[in-house]
Amino acid sequence: MLTDTHCHLYYDELYNNLSQVIQRANNLDVTRFICVGTNIEDSKKCLSISEDNDNIFASAGVHPHDSKDVSESYIDDIYEIIQYDSMIAIGEIGLDYFRNISAPETQKKIFREQMEIAQDLNYPVIIHNRDSDKDLIEILNDYPDVHGIAHCFSSDLEMANAFLEIGYYISFSGNLTFKNSHLPEVAKSIPLNRVLVETDSPYLSPEPHRGKANEPGRTRFVVEKLSEIYKVPFELIAKQTNDNATEIFSLP
Ligand SMILES: [Zn+2]
Numbered sequence: 001m002l003t004d005t006h007c008h009l010y011y012d013e014l015y016n017n018l019s020q021v022i023q024r025a026n027n028l029d030v031t032r033f034i035c036v037g038t039n040i041e042d043s044k045k046c047l048s049i050s051e052d053n054d055n056i057f058a059s060a061g062v063h064p065h066d067s068k069d070v071s072e073s074y075i076d077d078i079y080e081i082i083q084y085d086s087m088i089a090i091g092e093i094g095l096d097y098f099r100n101i102s103a104p105e106t107q108k109k110i111f112r113e114q115m116e117i118a119q120d121l122n123y124p125v126i127i128h129n130r131d132s133d134k135d136l137i138e139i140l141n142d143y144p145d146v147h148g149i150a151h152c153f154s155s156d157l158e159m160a161n162a163f164l165e166i167g168y169y170i171s172f173s174g175n176l177t178f179k180n181s182h183l184p185e186v187a188k189s190i191p192l193n194r195v196l197v198e199t200d201s202p203y204l205s206p207e208p209h210r211g212k213a214n215e216p217g218r219t220r221f222v223v224e225k226l227s228e229i230y231k232v233p234f235e236l237i238a239k240q241t242n243d244n245a246t247e248i249f250s251l252p
C-alpha cells in the first residue's frame with residue numbers, strides 16, 4: 001500500500017475520469033491520496049472529492065502563485081473548509097521566487113497568515129518552496145509548534161537538513177527520477193523515517209512517462225527509485241513512507 005501525499009485531483013485531466021484514475025492507481029498498489037488545494041475554489045473541490053471517497057484526504061490553502069488574488073474572507077473560508085473530517089492539512093502554502101507570479105512581499109504575508117491558522121488549529125502544513133530557501137526557513141522558524149512536509153523537494157542537502165532540524169518531512173516527487181537530477185544524492189542522506197512520496201499530478205510525470213499527464217499511480221516509480229537509491233527492498237520503502245504519511249497527517 002502506497003500513499004500519494006500530493007495530487008491535484010480536481011484538474012480536468014484527472015477529475016473527468018476520476019474513478020478510472022483511482023482504479024489504475026489501486027492496480028499499482030497506490031491506495032491513499034491527499035488532494036491538495038491551491039486556492040479557495042480548488043480547496044472546496046478538494047473537500048467535496050475527499051468527502052465522497054474513503055481513501056482520499058485533502059488540504060485547504062492558498063499557493064504562493066495565488067496569493068495576489070485572495071479575497072478579504074479567505075482566512076474565514078479556510079477555517080470553514082478545514083473543519084471537515086477528511087481535511088487533514090493546510091496547504092499548499094509557501095514561497096515561489098522562481099516564477100514570482102505574486103510579489104514576494106504578498107507571498108510572505110499570505111504564507112504567514114496561513115501558518116497562523118495551522119498553529120491555531122494544530123494542523124500540519126504542506127510547504128511549496130521554489131528558489132526561496134532563505135526566506136522560507138526564516139518564516140518556518142517563527143512557528144516552532146507547526147510541523148509539516150516540504151512537498152516536491154528540489155533544493156540541496158543543506159536545505160533538506162534545515163527542514164529536518166525543525167521536524168519537517170521531505171517529500172519526493174517524479175523529479176527524483178529525472179536524468180542528471182541532483183536529488184538522488186540528497187535523498188541518500190535523509191533518514192527514511194522522514195521521507196514521503198508524491199506525484200504532484202497532473203504535473204511532473206516521472207521517467208519513463210516524463211512529458212505526459214501525470215497520475216497518482218506513478219507514486220510507484222518514486223518508491224522504486226528510492227529503493228534503488230537506498231539499496232533496500234521496495235516493500236520496505238513502501239511501508240515506511242506510508243507509515244510516515246499516517247504519522248504526519250494523523251491519517252486513520
Ligand atoms: Zn507545489
Ligand SMILES: [Zn+2]
Pocket residue numbers: 006008036092200
Ligand atoms: Zn502541487
